Amino acid sequence: MxxxxxxxxxxxxxxxxxxxxxxxxxxxxxxxxRVMPIDPVLAIVGERASQSTYDAVYLELGxxxxxxxxxxxxxxxxxxxxxxxxxxxxxxxSEDIARVFPATLELATLGVxxxxxxxxxxGVVAAVRKGSWIDQIxxxxxxxxxxxxxxxxxxxxxxxxxxxxGWVGGPGRVGIFYVDVVPSVTGMILIDSLIDGNxxxxxxxxxxxxxxxxxxxxxxxxxISRMTRSFMLEQLSAEYVTTARVKGMSEWNVxxxxxxxxxxxxxxxxxxLSYANLLEGSVLTEIIFSWPGIGSYITTALxxxxxxxxxxxxxxxxxxxxxxxxxxxxxxxVFDPRAR
Amino acid sequence: MSDTTSWRGWLLSDTxxxxxxxxxxxxxxxxxxxxSNTMAMFGLGILVTLILIALAAPLLAxxxxxxxxxxxxxxxxxxxxxxxxxxSLGRDILSRLIYGSRITLYIVALVAxxxxxxxxxxxxxSGYAGGWIDVVLMRITDIFLAFxxxxxxxxxxxxxxxxxxxAVLAISLTAWPPYARIARAETLTIRSSDYIAAIRLQGAxxxxxxTRHIWPLxxxxxxxxxxxxxxxxxxxxxxxxxxxxxxxxPSPEWGAMISxxxxxxxxxxxxxxxxxxxxxxVSLAFNLLGDGLRDVLDPKSSxx
Numbered sequence: 001m002x003x004x005x006x007x008x009x010x011x012x013x014x015x016x017x018x019x020x021x022x023x024x025x026x027x028x029x030x031x032x033x034r035v036m037p038i039d040p041v042l043a044i045v046g047e048r049a050s051q052s053t054y055d056a057v058y059l060e061l062g063x064x065x066x067x068x069x070x071x072x073x074x075x076x077x078x079x080x081x082x083x084x085x086x087x088x089x090x091x092x093x094s095e096d097i098a099r100v101f102p103a104t105l106e107l108a109t110l111g112v113x114x115x116x117x118x119x120x121x122x123g124v125v126a127a128v129r130k131g132s133w134i135d136q137i138x139x140x141x142x143x144x145x146x147x148x149x150x151x152x153x154x155x156x157x158x159x160x161x162x163x164x165x166g167w168v169g170g171p172g173r174v175g176i177f178y179v180d181v182v183p184s185v186t187g188m189i190l191i192d193s194l195i196d197g198n199x200x201x202x203x204x205x206x207x208x209x210x211x212x213x214x215x216x217x218x219x220x221x222x223x224i225s226r227m228t229r230s231f232m233l234e235q236l237s238a239e240y241v242t243t244a245r246v247k248g249m250s251e252w253n254v255x256x257x258x259x260x261x262x263x264x265x266x267x268x269x270x271x272x273l274s275y276a277n278l279l280e281g282s283v284l285t286e287i288i289f290s291w292p293g294i295g296s297y298i299t300t301a302l303x304x305x306x307x308x309x310x311x312x313x314x315x316x317x318x319x320x321x322x323x324x325x326x327x328x329x330x331x332x333x334v335f336d337p338r339a340r
Numbered sequence: 341m342s343d344t345t346s347w348r349g350w351l352l353s354d355t356x357x358x359x360x361x362x363x364x365x366x367x368x369x370x371x372x373x374x375x376s377n378t379m380a381m382f383g384l385g386i387l388v389t390l391i392l393i394a395l396a397a398p399l400l401a402x403x404x405x406x407x408x409x410x411x412x413x414x415x416x417x418x419x420x421x422x423x424x425x426x427x428s429l430g431r432d433i434l435s436r437l438i439y440g441s442r443i444t445l446y447i448v449a450l451v452a453x454x455x456x457x458x459x460x461x462x463x464x465x466s467g468y469a470g471g472w473i474d475v476v477l478m479r480i481t482d483i484f485l486a487f488x489x490x491x492x493x494x495x496x497x498x499x500x501x502x503x504x505x506x507a508v509l510a511i512s513l514t515a516w517p518p519y520a521r522i523a524r525a526e527t528l529t530i531r532s533s534d535y536i537a538a539i540r541l542q543g544a545x546x547x548x549x550x551t552r553h554i555w556p557l558x559x560x561x562x563x564x565x566x567x568x569x570x571x572x573x574x575x576x577x578x579x580x581x582x583x584x585x586x587x588x589x590p591s592p593e594w595g596a597m598i599s600x601x602x603x604x605x606x607x608x609x610x611x612x613x614x615x616x617x618x619x620x621x622v623s624l625a626f627n628l629l630g631d632g633l634r635d636v637l638d639p640k641s642s643x644x
Contacts, residue, residue, distance in 0.1 A: 017482075024483030028492075032499040147571055147624035149578050152598055152616030155605050159613075163606040280488035284579055288602075298491065299583055302498050314495045321488045 010333070018326055023075070025318045029311045030074050034067070083312030088304055093312035097294060101316070102187025103173065104286070104293030107213055108278040114217025115224050115278075116271060122221070123228025127236060128255060138225055145222025150215065150281055154288035157211050169208035171290035178204045212289045219281055220274040227270045228263070235259035265335040272328035276321045370636045380632020386625035394441040401435035405592045414608045425610045427600060433611065436592035437618050443593045444622060447508055447577045447586075448570055454512040455569075456562050459519020464550050464558065466520065467527030478524070481517045489514040490579060497585045504593075507586040511576050515569065522565055526558045560637045568630035571623035578619050594619050 041057050049057075058064065062073050077083070083093035126138035161168045169175060173189055182189070182196040190209065193201040235241065236259055244254045283295030290296070294313055301309035352369070356362035374380060393400060402421065409430035417425050424433040466477035484492075496510035530536060530553070539549060580586035581595025589596060594615040601612030 020479060021483050021486050024480070025487065028483075028487075029495065032495050143624065143627055144620075147575075147620055147627050149575050149582075149595070149598075149616060149619050149623075151579065151582050152612070152619065155598070155602060155612050156616070159605050159609050163609075276488070280490050283490055283494070284582065287583070298494060302494060303584065305498075307498070310495060310498050314491050317488050317491045318486075322486045325486055 014326065014330065018322065021322050022319065025315065025322065026075055026078060027071070029315055029318075030071050032314075033074075033307060033311050034070075078315060083315065084308035086301070086309045087306045088301070088309070093309050096297065096309065097312060097316055099187070100292055100294050100297045103189075103291060104279065104282050104295060106188040106190060107209065107286070107291060107293060108216065108275065108282055110209060110213035111216030111278050111282075112220050112271065112275045114214055115220025115274060118217070119221040119224030120228050120267065123225040124232055124255065124260065126225065127229045127232030130233065135229075138229065142222040142226045145219055150219060151284040151288050153218075154212065154215055154285055157215055158288065161211055168211045169204060171208075171288075173208055173291065174201065174205050175208070208289075212285050212291060216278050216281055216285055220278055223274050223277070224267075224270055228267065231263040231266050232259060235262050265332060268331050268335075269328040272324050272331070276324040279317060279320060374632055374636045377632040377635060379628045380635075383625040383628030383630075383632065386621060387629060390441055390622060390625070391445065393438055394445050397438050397442060401432075401438045403432035403435040405431060405436040405439040406590055407431065414604065414611065416608075417610050424614050425608075427597070427611050428604065431590075433597075433614050436597060437594070437614060440592040440594045440597065440615065440618070441622075443504065443587055443591065444574060444577070444619075447504065447511075448573055450508045451511050451515060451573045451577075452566050452570065454508070455515035456519045456566050458512065458516040459521075460523045460555065460558060460562060462516070463520040463523025463525075464527045464554050467524040468531055468546065468550055468554065474524075477520070481520045484514065484517040485521075487514065490576060493576060493580065494583070494585065497580060502585045502588060504587045504591075507577060507580045510580070511573060514576075515573065518569075519562055519565060522561055523558045526561060527554050530554050530557055564630065564634045564637050567626060567633050570626035570630065574619060574623045574626065 041054055041061065041063065045053050045057050062070055065073070081094050083097070085091060086093050086096055089096075122134075122138050122141070126135040129135055158170070162170050174181075178201045182193045182198050182201050185192050185195055189205045190202060193199075193205055236255075238259075241254060241259055244258055245251075249258075279294075282291075282293060283299065285291070286293045286295035287299055294317060298310055298313035298317075301307075301313065350361075351365050353361075353365065356365055402423075409426070411430065412419075412422075412426055413428055413430040415422050415426040415430075417423070419425055422432050422434070424437070427433055427436070462477055462481065466474045466481075492514050493507075493510040496513055497506055500506040500509065536549060536553060539553060544553075577586055578593075578595030578598070581593045582599045584596070584599065587593030587596055589600070597615040598612045598619075601608070601610075601615070605612050
């Protein structure tokens with residue numbers, strides 16, 4: 001039995017680093033909120049409020065306190081899930097985010113599934129047949145993925161598959177006849193329509209999500225296939241692979257049972273990272289496809305100077321990003337004995 | 341011809357006669373191996389062309405990029421006098437693309453100066469000083485690294501206000517941490533080498549060691565990283581422009597042009613397509629060049 005102490009120490013260290021990183025995140029959003037050229041009091045009371053109203057709100061927001069005290073108030077609010085109220089619709093920002101987030105989650109999840117299903121086999125084949133035409137094609141696919149502006153590719157996709165060919169649904173999550181037809185349980189329309197057993201809605205929702213999800217999938221495919229390829233190359237040049245081949249093991253078994261088995265942990269890390277990147281990449285994609293997710297929410301709020309909503313959205317996306325990063329780190333430590 | 345061969349001979353000689361000779365000969369050999377990489381040369385070619393286009397924009401552009409002609413709006417490709425058509429205000433798209441190359445280069449050049457220099461400062465100080473300075477600086481770097489970059493840039497631009505300079509600042513603020521990491525790693529290996537100990541014994545101070553002996557050795561790996569990051573910088577800048585947070589209209593910034601053309605995408609596809617192709621070409625060129633440079637300058641990390 002290994003002693004328990006290093007485990008506890010490791011866990012404490014991880015928790016500590018999560019706490020410090022999150023504190024840093026909140027500090028940055030706090031500073032951004034303070035250097036804003038927009039007066040938060042004026043934004044609430046309006047231009048024509050009397051001086052006494054202005055002062056009352058000024059005190060209520062705690063703006064008379066020292067900055068450090070204000071920062072602690074801010075942290076306390078965030079811990080309780082309070083991001084203030086949106087200036088646009090006077091609703092709590094946290095409620096708004098909870099409403100729009102499932103749409104982003106649905107899109108990013110489908111995207112990363114596309115990336116995994118296509119990216120890993122492509123990467124493996126490119127490594128096994130290094131230098132062949134498949135490897136060249138995989139390289140071009142990745143290179144184009146790294147170089148293409150995602151919003152432009154989205155527009156082109158809409159133009160070709162919706163405008164010209166008419167294969168997929170247009171912008172939005174469902175067609176206008178299907179809006180609010182199924183009750184919202186998870187907020188993810190594909191799952192909600194399945195729960196409701198409404199196939200028409202499911203089919204319509206699928207025709208709308210398939211294009212933006214494939215688009216995001218393409219970007220994670222570019223990354224996942226490249227990483228898979230370089231991990232596989234490293235394994236295939238190892239001596240145990242040569243030994244297995246010399247023993248007469250079939251090429252299929254060498255690749256999948258030996259080499260691939262050894263890169264699974266690294267791949268999970270890569271997938272977690274590309275999932276985090278997709279949540280972010282969905283900002284621009286959502287705008288192109290009028291997808292009512294957190295990316296659209298932040299940008300709409302930005303353009304109308306609704307600062308509580310912008311910062312609340314930034315904090316939520318940042319937290320998820322940090323958690324996914326740490327999660328992939330942890331997986332690595334748990335599954336790879338060498339990293340312990 | 342004999343002149344060039346003797347130059348070649350001098351550059352390729354095995355016994356350099358001076359430090360400058362050795363340096364030049366190393367550079368020349370790097371260039372030779374870079375030149376054999378077709379794709380990288382292709383990327384370099386595109387970028388040189390882009391720089392020439394940006395320099396000669398007033399000579400090359402067939403029209404003024406800002407002059408509107410509402411009588412001739414949304415003209416298709418190949419229209420007389422407007423090879424790439426016109427946009428929703430009748431402005432010549434080709435001329436706007438040509439002038440837009442200046443904005444793209446301006447943004448890339450600024451970010452490529454600010455972010456690596458900031459990273460170099462943080463990284464070398466952190467690596468050389470060690471102790472709690474190192475812990476604090478690296479913690480801050482990690483915090484920035486843990487951020488989603490585009491969202492952070494969005495929040496910064498929201499706070500600073502829209503505009504090219506603020507977009508540059510926001511992108512730089514999100515781009516410096518990887519450079520700091522690289523510079524720190526290099527510093528840690530250089531710091532413990534014998535020649536640094538020798539200089540220290542001669543009485544050189546920390547400032548002199550960092551600026552004269554550590555910085556020069558960090559630069560080549562930073563350059564590779566910058567070139568590889570350029571494509572990302574261009575895409576980020578175009579994304580901010582597309583969202584209306586970067587260059588403001590009527591400026592012919594490529595991302596903003598796509599945003600303008602978006603409204604007509606189904607009927608007048610070329611308005612949004614052409615600037616997108618321009619962005620794609622340039623960032624592809626940077627990616628190709630970066631791959632090639634990495635092979636030459638940093639053979640350890642190149643893909644087999």
